[in-house]
Amino acid sequence: MSSYTSPIREPLVTGHKTYHQITEDLVSPTEKAPNGAWILGFLISVSLLAFGLFCIAWTIWHGIGTWNLNRTIGWGWDITNFVWWIGIGHAGTLISAILLLFRQKWRTGVNRAAEAMTIFAVLCAALFPGIHVGRAWVVFYFFPYPNTRGPLWPNFNSPLLWDLFAISTYFTVSLLFWYTGLVPDFATVRDRAKGLRRKIYNFLSFGWTGSAKHWQRWESISLVLAGIATPLVLSVHTIVSFDFATSVIPGWHTTIFPPYFVAGAIFSGFAMVLTLMIITRKILNLQDYITLAHIESMNKVILVTGTIVGVAYLTELFIAWYSGYVYEQFAFFNRALGPYWWSYFGMMFCNVLSPQIFWWKKFRRNIALTFFISIVINIGMWFERFVIIATTLARDYLPSSWSYYTPTWVEIGIFTGTIGLFFTLYLLFTRVAPVVAIAEIKSILKSSGDQYTGPNAIHHHDHGHSHASHEDDHHAHEGVSHTEESSKVVNKPLMTVVKDDLKKLEGIGPKISETLNAAGIMSFEELMNTPTETLQSILDNASGNFGGNSPESWPEQAKLAFEGKWDELKDLQDRLDGGKY
Amino acid sequence: MANHKDIVYGLYNDEEELLKAVKVAGDKHIDIMDVYTPFPIHGLDPLLGLSESRLHIGGFVYGALGTLTAFLGMSWMLAKDWPVIFGGKPHWSVPAFIPITFELTVLFASIGMVVTFYIINGLGPGVVNPTIDLRITDDKFCIAFDTASTDKASAESFLRSTGAFEVNSKTI
Known part of the structure; x- marks a missing residue:
């Protein structure tokens, strides 16, 4: 078997890594004491989380009256935040499932962190429906179980219940997918550890050995999970959009919602992945694994999905006009030029205009700019949900009940609390697990490592003896051992055949x-x-x-x-x- | 692990050396106990004579079970056990059952497959499998022979002749 290297694709692993060096680079962040930036970030996140928990307790104790929702505007920051977080939670499964099916090798650099992000974002999202129902202690009424109320069953015709099933399924499947991918890497961490740490990682790695049959099944299950997670990820935001689209509210009951929401979810998810990965690669020194090629690929996804979202916004406007339906027309006129005009234009600027600069390669490969745009998109996608939810509700059919809505400190506190929760979990994750999938990076090294492909490739011999010298150095370094001499004799090919492209x-x-x-x-x-x-x-x-x-x-x-x-x-x-x- | 095995194993530096060695073993009909690698090696399964995994068939069965559970469950609850009129729709409103039926299909298939995966591999929380060599999860590729079925001396000479840089024996 000689690995196929593409003559045109950019290398995805730079720095002429050996397998051992990959292990070193990716495991060492979990072995060293955290640095100052990590501790500071963690303290800030935990503080936000603590205040968020206080605000949730306040809400439950005093009731939903502590929020500024009113008769007209029944959904405000709570559902805005819910949809925002769920959208962010879409990139992880997209990267790990859809890109796996499309055999996109660049996913290996970012899939682990993106999946972690998905799981944490879905946790943050699930919090909001839980508390916005008001009586959070009876939230289990959602689940169909033989009960003393008849037994009266939940309404399976309701999109809100579909949502419950969609999100809990999505969370479970993402968690299983992520953890099964982590097991071999936990084994790598285990085999470098001693004492209690070794025991903990042995527990986490489920006793993984690396046997050929296990790997075969591991690949099989990854592929099938990817296959079924792909329609799943598309279904989740489709069903979230049904929460709106099946209503009779002008501006909500549109058939464009499912594809428009899914594109928006992928868009915002990739923006959050970029935000996180640009910080992570810098702090954990992973520039060799999350390269400019990765960032450029993600920026291309941002450009495509951002433009789809833009087309959807314009289609909505056109259809409102074309429908001849005055209430629909008013809803969109009100969104753009009503009391919340600033959020509409914020949304248009952040989501439609700002990603257009990624038509230029120079900008797609500019890290500082990408980071800035990713934050802009995160904000823009929050505006989008706010525009859809609050501004639509603020002007209903009955002018006498028109209203305006601003959040209370409790609502703001809960939102910042979820940001705290998200970053607390993410920061803990970077300490406990390898942020980049070790085994998957190793498996693409020979087809995408920069010593094998691209302008820095060294001439390689066609039977994989190319890094014999590296390996020898590495063993000399480790002090292994008496067999070294004999192996050299055996290893030395009789005739070196150099084959270039x-x-x-x-x-x-x-x-x-x-x-x-x-x-x-x-x-x-x-x-x-x-x-x-x-x-x-x-x-x-x-x-x-x-x-x-x-x-x-x-x-x-x-x-x-x-x-x-x-x-x-x-x-x-x-x-x-x-x-x- | 009640039965201890005496094994002989060799470590290779590169997966292509490993693949060639496994091929040689296949040609010479030497019975390999197992191969351990830090990442999945494509092309290894046919050389080792491993049949294709049947996990995906399991996935289909679990998924079908989920479909039936969801669809029959909802039908029974809303059309038979306690019929309630929602929005003037029929009790048995099939299109409205599609989303949850789909979700439970995926849920059952995923959980079922993952649990099966760990059970048939003998892996799980708290399982301690014998470690053959700590470097196998890092950068070394290992072929192991069980001395009960393969002669120790011939296994050792096979490993050395195919490029293993280190040959050891161990009881696991």
Whole structure:
């Protein structure tokens, strides 16, 4: 088996990592004492969480009257925050499930953290329906169980109940998926640990051994879970949108809601992943694993989903006008130009306009700018939910009951409390578990590591002996051992066959590359030492028509490639025309 | 682990060396006990003669169970056990049951598969499996032989001849 390396894709693991170095880099954050930034962040998060818990207790003790909801505006910050958090919770499963099905290797750098984020965000979201029902202590009435009320069953026709099932299923499946992915990595942490720490991680790793059959089943279950989590993630926000779309409120009962909500959820989820990953890669020194290529890929998703959301906003406006239905028209007129005009324009600016700068590659690869835009999008997506919920309700059918709504300190406290909860859990996660999936990074190393692909690749021998020297260094370093000598003898290949990708040279395609290989020209070195006349005769004698191809520039190109002068090669290729001077 | 096994194992530096060694063992009909690796190696299963995992069939069965539970459950509760009129709709309003039926299908399939996965692998909270070598979860690739079924000397010479940089024996 030789790994396939793509000639055009950017490396996803940089720094010429060995397997051992990957383990070192990714496990060490869980082994070292936390640094000052972590402690400060943790203290702030826990303080916010503590105040949030106080506000929840206050709400339960005094009742929902401590919020500024009124007869007209029955859903305010509570449901806005709920939908916002649920939306954020969509990126994790999207990255780990949908991108797994699409075989997108860049997911390996970010899936672990994104899934953790999903789980924590869903926890924050689930809090809001729980307390906004008012009597949180009877919230179990939602569940169908044989009861003393008849038995009277919950209303399975209601989207609010569908929501309960969707969110609890989503939470459970995400947790199982995430944990099953973590088990092998916990085993890696375990095998480096001693004493109590080893016992704890043995418990967490479920006694994982790395047996071939276990890996086979592990891959099978990952794939099937990804397959069923994909429709699941799409169903969750669809059902959240049904909470609105099945009502008879103008501005809510629109059929565009499910796709529009799902796109918005992915959009906001990726924004939050970017916010978190840009901080995490910096603080935990993971720039080699979460590279600019990862950030650029996520920015592309942001651009696509942000634009879909923009189209949805405009479609809503158009359909309101086109429907000829005055209440719908008024709802949208009121959203844009009514008392909450500022939140509508905030939403439009943050969600539709700001991501458009990612059409330019330069901006997609700018970390500071990406971080800033990701925060802007997080705010914008909160505005979106506020616009849909509060501004729509504020102007109902009956002008005498029109109202305006601002949150109380209790509502603000609960919201900031969920932010505290989210970051408390995330910060704990970075201390306990490897933030990047170790086993998955190792499994893509040979196809996406920068020593195998891209401009920094070292010439590699086609049987994977390329890092024999690395490995030898590593063992010498560890002081292993008497078998070293014998292994060197065995390891040394009798004849080193260097095989380069000749297609990197202009004028050489897959067919010619095969022809040259068949004639014994495997590497750039061999090609540069072959006279042009010989090359021409190889082409002439080969089956197939290479009449249009001239090898005159190939030795010169091969020389530059052999010497690793990729920039000069590129300049030369810019000047060449189909490989001809 | 009531029965102790005496094993001989070799460690390799690279998965491609491991794959070649496993292939040689297959050609020579040497009976490998197990292979341990830090990450899944593609192409290893056929060489070891492992049949395809049947977990996904289990997933289908659990999912079907979820579909039936949800659909029949809701139908019985709302149409038979305690019929209530909601919004003038029929008691047995099938389209409204679709979302929850879907969710429970996914839920049952996931939980069922994951629990099955841990049970058939003999893994779970508190399970302590014998450690063959601490480096297997880091960067080494291991082939292990059970000396009960494979001659120790021939296993050792096989491991050395196929490029194992370290050959040890152990009782697990």
